[in-house]
Amino acid sequence: MTKYEGIRLDGVGVTLGGTEVVANVDLDIAPGEFVCLLGPSGCGKSTLLNVIAGFVPATGGVFVGGHEVKGPGVERGVVFQSAEALFPWLTVRQNVEYGPKIRGASRSECAEISERYLRLVGLFHASDKLPSELSGGMRQRVQIARVLANEPSVILMDEPFGALDAQTREVLQREVDRIWRATGATIVFVTHDISEAILLADRVVTMSVGPRARIKTVAKVDLEHPRDLMDPRALALHRMLRDDIGSEVNKSLRAQGLLTEEAA
Amino acid sequence: MSVQGEVMTATREPRRRRPFLSRWPGSGAAMTVASIVGGILIWQLLSLRLPPLFLPSPRDTVLGAIELWQDGTLQMAILASSGRILVGWGLGLVVGVPIGILMGHFRWIRTLLDPYIEFFRFIPPIALVTLAVIWLGPGEMSKVALIFYTTVFLVTLNTLAGVRAVPELRLRAAASLGAGAVRTLWTVIVPSTVPYMVTGARLALGNSFLTIVSAEIVSAEDGLGALIWLARNYSRTEWVFVGIIVLGWLGYAFDRLLKYASMRLFARYGVNG
Numbered sequence: 001m002t003k004y005e006g007i008r009l010d011g012v013g014v015t016l017g018g019t020e021v022v023a024n025v026d027l028d029i030a031p032g033e034f035v036c037l038l039g040p041s042g043c044g045k046s047t048l049l050n051v052i053a054g055f056v057p058a059t060g061g062v063f064v065g066g067h068e069v070k071g072p073g074v075e076r077g078v079v080f081q082s083a084e085a086l087f088p089w090l091t092v093r094q095n096v097e098y099g100p101k102i103r104g105a106s107r108s109e110c111a112e113i114s115e116r117y118l119r120l121v122g123l124f125h126a127s128d129k130l131p132s133e134l135s136g137g138m139r140q141r142v143q144i145a146r147v148l149a150n151e152p153s154v155i156l157m158d159e160p161f162g163a164l165d166a167q168t169r170e171v172l173q174r175e176v177d178r179i180w181r182a183t184g185a186t187i188v189f190v191t192h193d194i195s196e197a198i199l200l201a202d203r204v205v206t207m208s209v210g211p212r213a214r215i216k217t218v219a220k221v222d223l224e225h226p227r228d229l230m231d232p233r234a235l236a237l238h239r240m241l242r243d244d245i246g247s248e249v250n251k252s253l254r255a256q257g258l259l260t261e262e263a264a
Numbered sequence: 265m266s267v268q269g270e271v272m273t274a275t276r277e278p279r280r281r282r283p284f285l286s287r288w289p290g291s292g293a294a295m296t297v298a299s300i301v302g303g304i305l306i307w308q309l310l311s312l313r314l315p316p317l318f319l320p321s322p323r324d325t326v327l328g329a330i331e332l333w334q335d336g337t338l339q340m341a342i343l344a345s346s347g348r349i350l351v352g353w354g355l356g357l358v359v360g361v362p363i364g365i366l367m368g369h370f371r372w373i374r375t376l377l378d379p380y381i382e383f384f385r386f387i388p389p390i391a392l393v394t395l396a397v398i399w400l401g402p403g404e405m406s407k408v409a410l411i412f413y414t415t416v417f418l419v420t421l422n423t424l425a426g427v428r429a430v431p432e433l434r435l436r437a438a439a440s441l442g443a444g445a446v447r448t449l450w451t452v453i454v455p456s457t458v459p460y461m462v463t464g465a466r467l468a469l470g471n472s473f474l475t476i477v478s479a480e481i482v483s484a485e486d487g488l489g490a491l492i493w494l495a496r497n498y499s500r501t502e503w504v505f506v507g508i509i510v511l512g513w514l515g516y517a518f519d520r521l522l523k524y525a526s527m528r529l530f531a532r533y534g535v536n537g
Contacts, residue, residue, distance in 0.1 A: 053436070077440060078436065084433050085436070086437075087452065088532065089455045089533045099441040150441055
């Protein structure tokens with residue numbers, strides 16, 4: 001079994017093209033914790049995830065399991081929103097075995113690993129299909145299996161279900177919840193969907209709208225899994241997060257001159 | 265069965281009336297045949313009114329083709345031209361693809377080669393025929409070199425564009441799965457670029473036909489270009505027509521073959537005609 005690690009962000013700032021998009025973010029994520037970064041588009045939540053993934057350089061310190069992040073690495077698996085991240089010329093099984101092969105797993109080990117994780121995401125029957133033959137939801141399952149097969153210390157998910165229809169999204173949210181509980185993984189999950197965050201997260205982190213985006217609130221979700229979104233406590237939390245994000249959206253609209261005072 | 269029928273009817277779009285004559289009655293194949301027969305008919309009618317030295321009739325052309333076939337000239341010409349094209353084009357691919365990949369991947373190589381690419385892309389192979397003959401002699405080498413020149417540019421430029429178009433996401437995915445620079449190049453960038461390479465190869469094959477004719481007209485004893493040119497010496501305009509028509513067919517056949525083969529071989533890389 002993989003050992004999952006914690007994440008620490010220490011005064012993280014990101015400057016892209018001369019604009020400081022994220023400023024001074026501190027965040028501690030415990031091993032095995034599920035944290036959702038929630039906010040409207042443009043709030044820097046994906047940027048922050050890309051910083052942890054090592055795709056975007058940042059000031060301040062990013063640490064995973066005590067080691068400083070200096071670039072992309074196998075100990076941080078990433079599930080992307082777009083299935084373009086899959087290798088379309090490789091079968092489902094070959095996509096999943098891509099990581100294990102690099103770290104030198106033998107052919108039989110690779111087969112064993114891909115079988116285990118494809119079974120976990122319910123796609124073993126489609127092992128020999130190409131990504132183009134799968135539905136959007138199945139492709140995201142392949143991405144999840146591919147990341148799990150690499151046995152990372154943390155899993156980063158960048159709006160993984162943002163491009164799926166509502167029904168498929170709901171099914172996959174339950175799947176991620178189940179997989180998280182089965183593996184004990186540390187997961188950072190970016191979303192703009194409040195229900196999704198409440199359904200999945202131990203803690204929901206909302207961010208203020210950039211430039212100079214920072215963490216606005218951190219809400220603990222103390223509900224047992226699997227969760228019921230109609231639970232009064234979930235509803236209350238939903239309302240609070242909605243108001244919280246809504247004020248940020250309004251602030252951003254006002255800044256762009258798209259919202260007048262009386263409308264607000 | 266009946267269920268399937270129902271589903272079919274349910275999903276079929278309501279039939280809309282098309283504007284008058286927006287679609288000719290009859291299938292696509294019938295239209296193609298009609299178009300070709302019509303063309304030959306017009307050709308025949310024109311040839312009735314013009315001297316054969318100016319415009320030989322379709323019948324003269326067929327007879328000329330049979331004549332050239334029987335004494336082996338036509339087969340020799342086809343083989344000679346095809347051979348030059350295939351060798352020059354093949355070498356062009358072998359050299360153009362790696363250059364395109366390296367130029368796309370390494371900025372310093374791109375910067376280094378860019379002035380030459382930008383300059384020579386405006387110089388058509390025909391402009392180099394004389395030089396090719398002076399430097400490489402009137403034999404096979406000069407013709408193959410010109411086809412090679414034609415191919416290398418198109419393949420390099422297309423491959424380069426392909427490398428630049430690899431989705432950033434895919435590179436990021438490879439990096440977080442542990443792929444280093446060399447492995448990413450080999451297992452992500454090269455496969456992602458295959459459709460661009462195929463496009464470059466097809467364009468180059470088409471242009472090779474342009475090049476080969478001019479090269480063979482200037483200096484060759486055999487080949488379709490030479491056939492077209494030498495026919496003039498014998499005042500046999502119908503041989504010119506034979507040469508031109510065979511060129512058209514040959515080019516079409518090569519392109520179809522390449523398209524079919526690349527679709528069969530590279531379908532999973534996103535090559536779809």
